[in-house]
Amino acid sequence: MAERDVDILVETQEAGAGRKADGTKRTVRATADGSIFTAPWVIANLFDGRLFSVNVGTVTSPVTSAGAVDVAVPDVHIQIPRGVKFIPLHVNVSLDALTDDQDLEIVCALSNGRDQSPTGGTGQTVLNRNNGHSRGSRCIVESDVTAITSPVTDRDYLEFFRVLAEYGAAPAAAQNEEGQSMSFNWFAEEQMPLAAVGPSELVLAVGKASRAYFALITWLELPS
Amino acid sequence: MVDTAKFRVEVREDEPERKADGETQFARALADGSLVVAGWEYANLLNGRLFTANVGTVTSPVTGASGITVTVPDVHVQVPANVKIVPVHIGVNLDAKVDDRDLELVAAISNGRDSSPTGGSGQTILNRAQNHGRGSRCIVESDVTAITTPVTDRDYLEFWRVRAEFGAAPVALNSEEGGQLTYNWDFRKFAPLALVGESELVLYCSGIGGTLDFFATITWVELPA
Numbered sequence: 001m002a003e004r005d006v007d008i009l010v011e012t013q014e015a016g017a018g019r020k021a022d023g024t025k026r027t028v029r030a031t032a033d034g035s036i037f038t039a040p041w042v043i044a045n046l047f048d049g050r051l052f053s054v055n056v057g058t059v060t061s062p063v064t065s066a067g068a069v070d071v072a073v074p075d076v077h078i079q080i081p082r083g084v085k086f087i088p089l090h091v092n093v094s095l096d097a098l099t100d101d102q103d104l105e106i107v108c109a110l111s112n113g114r115d116q117s118p119t120g121g122t123g124q125t126v127l128n129r130n131n132g133h134s135r136g137s138r139c140i141v142e143s144d145v146t147a148i149t150s151p152v153t154d155r156d157y158l159e160f161f162r163v164l165a166e167y168g169a170a171p172a173a174a175q176n177e178e179g180q181s182m183s184f185n186w187f188a189e190e191q192m193p194l195a196a197v198g199p200s201e202l203v204l205a206v207g208k209a210s211r212a213y214f215a216l217i218t219w220l221e222l223p224s
Numbered sequence: 225m226v227d228t229a230k231f232r233v234e235v236r237e238d239e240p241e242r243k244a245d246g247e248t249q250f251a252r253a254l255a256d257g258s259l260v261v262a263g264w265e266y267a268n269l270l271n272g273r274l275f276t277a278n279v280g281t282v283t284s285p286v287t288g289a290s291g292i293t294v295t296v297p298d299v300h301v302q303v304p305a306n307v308k309i310v311p312v313h314i315g316v317n318l319d320a321k322v323d324d325r326d327l328e329l330v331a332a333i334s335n336g337r338d339s340s341p342t343g344g345s346g347q348t349i350l351n352r353a354q355n356h357g358r359g360s361r362c363i364v365e366s367d368v369t370a371i372t373t374p375v376t377d378r379d380y381l382e383f384w385r386v387r388a389e390f391g392a393a394p395v396a397l398n399s400e401e402g403g404q405l406t407y408n409w410d411f412r413k414f415a416p417l418a419l420v421g422e423s424e425l426v427l428y429c430s431g432i433g434g435t436l437d438f439f440a441t442i443t444w445v446e447l448p449a
Contacts, residue, residue: 002227002228003227003228003229003230004227004228004229004230005229005230005232006229006230006231006232007231007232007233007234007250008231008232008233008250008251009248009249009250009251010248010249010250010251011246011247011248011249012243012244012245012246012247012248012249013245013246014245014270014271015245015270015271015272015356016245016246016271017267017271019448027248028251029267030249030251030252030262031262031266031270032242032243032244032245033236033240033241033242033252033260034234034236034240034243034249034250034251034252034260035251035252035260035261035262036251036252036259036260036261036262037261037262037263037264037266037267038261038262038263038264039264039267040263040264040412040416042415042416043264043310043416046310046416046417046418047418051415051416051417053381053383053415053417055381055382058332058375058380058382059292059294059330059375059382060291060292089415090413090414090415092384092385094385094386094387095387096387097389098389127379127381128379129381129383129415129416129417129418130417130418130420131333131334131335131379131381131417131418131419131420131423132308132335132418132419132420132423132449133418133420170389170391171324171389171390171391171392172324172391172392179321179326179388179389179390179391179392180388180389181386181387181388182387182388182389183385183386183387183388185413185414187413187414189412189413190413214382214385214387216382216383216385218383218414218415
């Protein structure tokens, strides 16, 4: 076995990086001091049309959750088919209003099973986050699902996002209740990524009581 | 027989020589061999492709609408044909709390563009590399009074939502607690998205129960589509 040294030569291209077509060979771009420019992996996947989002509730029309957390009755259910690897990047839940003495429990989980025929459910549109790219998602998203096979029993069930809050009286003028944000976020960048390989499913439940909410779920979808 | 290679870099921790565009050089490394890299944001900054619009400056905020109406955005960004933008940061600062006046903040994109919104105050777009001659091709307006709805017959994606109930505004000698009035979205945490023109970005900074004054800063990378 022969071993040799290879010097990494780069080309300074601070102000004038030419743009090349796919398939073109080119030198590595660098700053004037020779530091190599890099692009985040998610940006590469964005340009490749592999980042998707779904809104559950938009503008001023929230969705109403079922009530107490029951993972067999998910407020949002995502089916991940065979041949797909699904990496959640961001989950947001925004409550539409606070109600006196109504507490909050949000749970989001993955399991390595997939119920392909959930009962009830309202289909939700999955959008490519690169709105000039034609690639579609292979996942199926439904809200207001009334029953799925439990993702807990006989499966690998992983809760990756949980929020609990006790609220007391809702804030009102001339009273002392504290105001607060009602938007809750999970970020892969902060709370560590995870991957579901289809057939799998994601469930999101918003409790502890029935409440109006908006949700946004964003993921990276790759062949598995 | 398999040939193998050891990649070599050049240690240049202190005062590295600076080369002009087009010149070839060794990749830069620290004394311990760590490769020195610069992020995608810096690549686009130095190439004059990073832009920002301020909506409200110094002590002059802009007043948002009372309640969200999707056709009445508080900030409207038009992305023309042959342009692709990747928002990288949005900051919204409320100027003050008002008793019992709540917040609903929504940012969304759609793959349609209303190129002739009604009303609206033009906002200056600045290159974040302030000595770079490249200008943005986008158009930013605040206080728009009407656009064609970005929801119907388009791909409408809400990518940021903040909701808050504030109750009584904090005052001395009362027991409400003060809080920060600053909200930020950034592409690293919330995941990036791309608008390929013709497209538009809308920002609603809505008060519930009345209006709220705000400052906004929107920053994006602008590329050829």
